[in-house]
Every structure is written in structure tokens, then in C-alpha cells.
Amino acid sequence: MSRSAYFPRNDQQEQATPHHHLQHRISRRSISKHQNADIHRPPRMEILSQILNPEWEIGSSETEDVDMGPIKSYFADPDAITDVSSLQELLFLSTLNEDYAMTAEDYDAQFAKFTHYHETIQQARVFLKPLFDYLLNFEKELTKLSAEMEFLQKRSNALNEQIEDKKQIDLKLTPIVNDLAIPPEIVRSLVNDDITSKWIENLRFISEKKELYEKYANEYGEFKSLVELRKVLELMTLKAVERVRDFIIRKIKLLRVNGISSQVVQKDLLDVREIYPFLQQHNTNLAQELRQAYVYTMRWYYHQSFVKYLYSLERLNTVHVDKIALLGSNDDEYVNNSGFGFLNIYSHSGTASTSSSLSTSKGNGKHTLYQNDYLNLGKRGQIISLEDQTVIIGQIAETSQMTYWLETGFRNFNLALLDNVSVEYLFLSEFFQLSNFEQVNDLFKIVFQPTLSVGINYTRSLIAETYDVYGVLICIRLSQALEYELQHRRVPVLEDYFNLQMITLWPKFQKIIDANCDSMRKVISKSSSFFSSAHSSMGSNSSMPLALTQQFGKLLSGLLNLTTNTVFETEQNEPLSSSIIRLRNDFESVLTKISNNLGKDSRKKELFLYNNYFLILTILNEIEGKLADPEREHFQTLVKAYEPRLPK
Template sequence: AESKLSKFVEDIIVPPRMIDIIVDGEVNDEYMKTLEILSKKIKFIEADSMVKTSKALKDVQPEVERLRQKAVSKIFEFIIQKFYALRKPKTNIQILQQSVLKYKYTIVFLKEHAKEIYAEVRTAYIDTMNKVLSAHFRAYIQALEKLQLDIATSTDLLGVETRSTGYLFSIGKEPLKARSSVFALGERINVLKDIEQPALIPHISEAKSQKYPYEVLFRSLQKLLIDTATSEYLFSDDFFGEESLFQDIFAGPIQVVDEYFDAVLLNCYDAIGIMLMIRIIHQHQLIMFKRRIPCLDSYLDKVNMSLWPRFKMVFDLHLSSLRNANIKTLWEDDVHPHYVTRRYAEFTASLVHLNVEYGDGQLDLNLERLRMAIEDLLVKLAKMFPKPKMQTVFLINNYDLTIAILKVGTFELASVTIQNTICIAFPNLL
């Protein structure tokens, strides 16, 4: 009985030192420990029926309640100030968040003993981070826009004659820009090799007068997004114990990114760039899966779902340009390989290369449609030559170039695919 009484007194009594710390102390490690003791006393008073009927409670309860209110007030002010510090320009958000984590028991205390105040703190954090991150991404996007290198326009199509593309000095030969970027993958494949690299720092690139195809900017923006999302998701879960906060916080940043991306995609006629973006999103999905962070699953799925229809639309423009090509304006009295053939071969090699590790059957079917269209076009162009021998030489030269480019462009990665492509490509002459 004596030990029970001793325990009862210990649980209910409020030492002067405890009062001093809660009322006048700074929020630090000692304050956290004292909060835990206060929490236990509050729970003891609320849970024990003997306490509620004891005379001692009448003396102690008002003091405990006063301390609870004081603690709640001090915690609220302390945490809100920490959150507002996040709004200061050039603040390293992750470092500040890490410094706040050691105070996470304050959140536990509010959840248990001041639910309304906790709701206010929660709302304040969501509002702060939503605005801060939205502003960050808006500023980053504005900086990225200055670095964009335009690759393709709506007239950069396989079957469009060089004279109608609007390039200066392009009559009679393929413009360098179109040959090197619009139809050929070339060094653009490096964006997939750099998938894990940090996001671009725009002002450094701008100082060096560097420009990039859109997929490079896309990778950089998406990398910043998945890294920021990962950090925010983990912090929200750790500090608040609520994963659900993330969706409210990131609604703003995702809207900012979406609006920019939708506007770019609406005017994008770069099929290779779009396919690279599809592969980038796939790689980012794998990264998030390995991190075991599910918070962007629906977002990444949505981006992927918006990229495929655009790719199909641009691809069909290329296909139509071959099917509806103006034979008279395309034809040149020259048996050397036609520039449209080079475009087709480079374009096909690029897409085959990007499909090697994915085996997308729909893309294979589209490439088959494209092959049939170029074959029909070459036969029509060949018929423009008056002599049968010239027709045959023209076709052989064009088929030879096609096979050579396909082998060079993708043989190492897709020997089986290329063998099949070559074997069925042009049955008329092979």
C-alpha cells in the first residue's frame, strides 16, 4: 500500500523544476523530456478512476491544465516560427527540416493533448510548403526555358522536301540541324545514361551559353521533382507521422510542373525527344520503386499516359508525310540515296535503339507501317527515271544505305531485331 501511495504521489505531483521548464524554458532536449513527463501526468489523471475521485486532484489538476496550455502555446509558436523560416529566400529546405526533426515529440504532444492546435500546425506546414515548393519549381522552370534548344517543328517530317522546311541555304541538301537532331538519335541517347545525375543548375549552363534538347530539361525537372518529393514524403512521415500530408503539399508543385509540361507537349513535334521522355519516365519509376517511395506513382503514370498519344500523333505525321509525299518535288535526277531515305533510316534506327530493352510491340507495328510507306515512296521515285537500269540502281543504293545505317545505329544492342528488320525490309530486291 505504501509503494502504491508513493507511486500515486510521484505520478500526480508537479515538481517546481517541471513548472519552470515548461513555463520559462527554451524548447530543447530537456524541454522534450519534460513534455513527455507532463504528457504521462495528463494521461494518468485522465485514465485513473481513483485519481478522479481523490482530493489531491483538485489541487493538482488546475496546475497540470495550466502547464498543458502553456506547453501547447509555446510549442505552437516555436514550430510555426520554424515553418516560416522555410519561406526565406535561398533557404536550404532539407537542412532546415532535418534540424526540426529533433523536435518531433512536440507534434506527438499536440496530437495527443491539443488536436485543434495540431490541425492548425499541420495546415500551416502544408500551406507553407505548398507555396514554397510551387515557387521553387516555377522559378526553376523559368530558368530552364532559357536553355531550351528547339529541335523540330511541325514541318520537320520524313517526307517533306527540304525546300519547304524553311531552312536557309537548305535547297538541294538536307539541313544539318534536321539531319543531326530531328531524325537521328546520336548523342541524345546520353540523357538516359545520365538518368541518375543531379538536376541541371540553370545559371551555370546559361553562363556557359549551353542549350539542350527538351528531353534534357525534362529529365532535369523530373529528377528535381522525384528527389524533392522523396525528401518531402520522408519528412512528412517522420515528423508528422502522416504520409497523407504529401499529396496536399505537392498538389501545387505538381500543378506548376503539369501546366508547363502540357504547354510544351502541345507544341512538340520531336518524336525521338518524346520517346526519350517516355524512357526517362520509366527509369524514374524504377528509381522510385527502388527507393520504396510510392507518392509519385499516379503522377508518373499520368505523364507516361500523356506522352504516348503525342508520340503516336507525331509519328503518324511522319507516316502521312511519306504516304502523301509530292513525288515531283522530291524527285531528283540522281541515283544516289535520297535524303528522305537517310531520314527514314536514321529515324527507324533511333526508335529501334530506344525500344531494345522494352520490346514495345505497338512501336514495332508502327515501324512496320513506316517501312511499307518508305518502300512505296522509293518505288514511285524510281519510276521517275526513264531507264529501268537507273530505277534499279536507285533502289539498290537507297536500300543499301538503309541497311548500313540500321546496322551501324543499332547492331550492337539489337542484332536480332535488326536481322529481322533487314530480312523483311525490302523483299523486292534482297
């Protein structure tokens, strides 16, 4: 730094006092002269060192509170300046330019300035001393803290190693502990909770623990904790068996309560279906006894229920069809009081007014149903393919005032039986875990044998004294449809029952066909006496179709219509096909014998046969079906054979 920065230059003073006329000049003589002037005075270097004491010597006892008085008096003495001999003074003066000389006033000014700086520095030192103390203390604390952190680091490393070791141990031991441990909440749930689908988890827990214990026993042997846990698990198993036994017994007892639905009880059991395999695994004898108790309870339940339902069905107003429905039956009004008659009115629909009546009974009540209503099949066949699978309720059956045919009771009883059998079959298979059909079939026979006997006896009572050929055939078709429904539901256990129903119904159907054939043959004897006494008065009426023909046409139409409502394709060798052929042959034989009583006029005989066959053909033209086609072709051939020739 130049001297001008510390000592401002005065040009006038420079001109007045050139550097070679300096008032005070330092010389070796003056330095040596004043070197020993005052032996008691401290060396100037020491004084200057005290004044310019560095900041890092703050707090030194030697430099605190320096007395500036001697220094001021020393520099104020002009002789002292000329006697300066310190190296610092010499170094300082050597930095000045040669053309510059300082006066005493300049030195005083600079000294005052430095004194001010010194005081400022001293004040700063006073303020900085606490910071300096704090930093010194901080350094000590930092050193201490560093040592502590180093200790903690070593301790942390040791703990990390221990944690890692424990972690490895946990990885190996935790699965084993979890496999062996039995939580207390599982035990409480097993003992106290209700048996529901959630409670079944306790049984799964017991089964899983047994498998795990066997695994560890084979792998590590019977160690002490495993033996103790086995005892706890055995107690839990015994308690579970006890609770399952009580639950099943309670449900079986409910089935004997009046008005309880078996499906409600079965649903409760199916919701916890895993209890029976668990019981069978841990106590086979008890499981078999409970199954037997259930089977015989349901045997009683179904028998009682269907007996009550059958009692209600027997209260229905069922039409009783007797011999009056047979072809050519004796009815005075219908045969014009002679046992034989002609149709006075013929229409395309084949309707004719008759007053022959059938009786319906319910208790002591009597109802009338005309024979014409019976021969017209109408909508009776729709019951075979009825989509509504509901059955009539017992209370409604007992109080209903409507009139029903015999197939109504047959359908309701057997459809209700089918529904219950399906539900019971599925329950036996699912709850008792029976995959073998023979086992399920054996249990089914025990449960339903009395009920099936009731159904067969009911069918026999329905058809015992009836001549309702439609009703019997509809019952056969219903049996076939219900048997098909069994296959659709995959419940084969009831096939034998419906086969037995058809074995009962087909012979009855053929007997009614035989009765109709016999009744038609009786017309021949009536016609002989009728034509011999009234031939001359009949006139042209002798060629009109017989009332018997319309009866036969309606009966044949009804039987053929019932072949189109079957689920399965009707085979040609079915008893219905042979019965229709036999009935048709007897009818043609009767017509031929009757035509022989019309005299020797062949034209009149042919016209008579033509009109009767044409009536049958007209009725058959409205029918479609597998068996209707050959019958229609047969009567078309007869109509063409007897078609009257037009006169020339």
C-alpha cells in the same frame, strides 16, 4: 628444593662439627622455657607473616614500613634460637638433612640475603603499586563500560528494528512518491528551455504522469495530494501546448521568408516530431488549424519556387526543331535543287554531308544546328540513365551559353519536382503521423496541385511546335524512369502526374511520326518530275541509295536505340512499336513507287531497291535491342529478295 640451594655446604665444617655435636639444639624444654619470656613481644608467626606478606596485600596499612630492628635483634640472640618454638621454624628445620647443622653465621648470612630480597620486593611493590591502582581502576571502568555496552547493544537492536520497519515502509512508499512527485527542474525546463529533442522529454513526462495518476485514482481514489498534483499537471499541459503552438507558427512563418530552404525548417520540425501528436491529443482543433496553415504555406512555397525555376529553364539555349527535320523535307542543296536527291558518297557508318540547319533561340540570339547532327542520335539517349541526380541551378541556367535539347529542361524540372515531392511526402507522413495513404494523398494534392499544373503546362509548351521526335520520345522514357524511381522511393503520390505527362507526350510523338510519313509521300511527286526530265542524264546514279534512305535509316536507328535505354521492358503493343511499323511501311511504299519511275528495266529497279534496303540493313546491324531484331530480320528478307543476280 634441597637445602644446598639456600645454604652452600662446607665440607670442612661438616667434618669438624657433626650433627650430633650441634652447638644449639631445639628442644621442647627450650620452647616451653622461652614461651613466656617476653609477653610484650609480638608473636613470631605475626612477625614472619608481616615479613612474608603476600603481593596481593600490597597497600595494607598494617604491613607498610615494617621495622626490621626487633627481628634482627631477635635472631641475633643465641638464646633466642634455642628457644624458638614457632611452627614455621620447626617446619623449616625439619626439612634439613640430619647430617647438616647451621651455625649462627649461616643464619646471619641467610637473613641478610632474605633482607636484601625483602628490600627488592618492597621496591618492586612501590613501583607496581601505581600499576595495581591502575588495574583496579581499569577493572571498575571495564565493568562500567561493559554495562554501557550492554545498554548500547539493546539500544542498537531497538534502532535496527526501527530501521527495518522504516525500510519496509520506504519500499512501499518510495515508488508511490516517485510516481506522484513532479520535480521542480522539469517545470523550469518546460517553461524556459528551447524546444529541442531534449525538451521532448518533458512531454513524455507529462504523458506518463497522466497515466500514473489515472492508475492511482482507480486504485486508491481521489486523495488530496493526487487532486493537487492533477492541477499542477494540467497547468504544465497548457503551458506545453502553448509553447508547441508558438514553435510551429514560428517555423511556418520562416517558410515565407525569401531565400529560406524548406528542408531546413522541416528538419527542425522532424527533430521534435513528437510535439504534433502531443498537440493533437490535447487540442485537436488547434492541431488541425496548424496543419492546414502549414499545407497552404507549402502550397504557396512550392508554386513560387518552381515558377522561378521554370523561368530560369526557359532561358536555356534550347534547339527548336521544325519541319526541316522531317524525312524527305524540302532542302535545295540536300536534294540537288530538285526536291529529290541521291547520296553521292556512302560509307559503313552511314554519314553524309548535309547543310540543312535547325535554329536554336535564347532571347534574341540565334544558333545554327545542322540537320545531320539532329538525325544522328549520338549521346542524347544517355540522359535517360544518367546517374547524376543533381539538377542545373537556376542562376547557371540563366547565364549558360551552351546549347541544349528540349529534354534537358524537361528532366531538370521533373527531377527537381520528384526530389521535393519525396521529401514533402515523407515529412507529411512522419510529422503529422499519417499512416493512411488517402490522408497523405489529400494533403499532397493541396500542396502540389498548382506546381503539377505548372509542370504539365511546361511540357506542353516544350512540344507545342516542335518536330523533334527524339526529344519527345526521350521525355517519355524519362517519365517512365522517374516513375520507377518513385516506386523505388515508395512515394506513389506522383504516379498520376507522370501518367499525365505520358498521355501528353505519346500523342505528340505519333503526330510527328505522321508528319514524317506525310513528308516521305511528298517525295513521290517530286521523283516523277525529276525522272521524266533527267532520266537520260542520270546514267548509273539511278541505282544509288536515296538521301531519303539514309535519313530513314538514321531515324529508325535512333528510335530503336531509345528502346534499349528504358528501365522497363518495352512491350510490343507500345505506341513506339506500331509507329515504327507504320513508318517502315510508308518508306517501303515510297521506294516501290520511286522504283517504278526508273523505266521498264526490272534489273535496274531491283538494283535500286537492293541498294536502299542494304543501306538500311547495314545501319540496323549496329543496333541491339528487343525491337531491333524483328526490323533487322525484315530488311534481311528484303535484301535477299532484291539481291541482283550475277551475269553468266
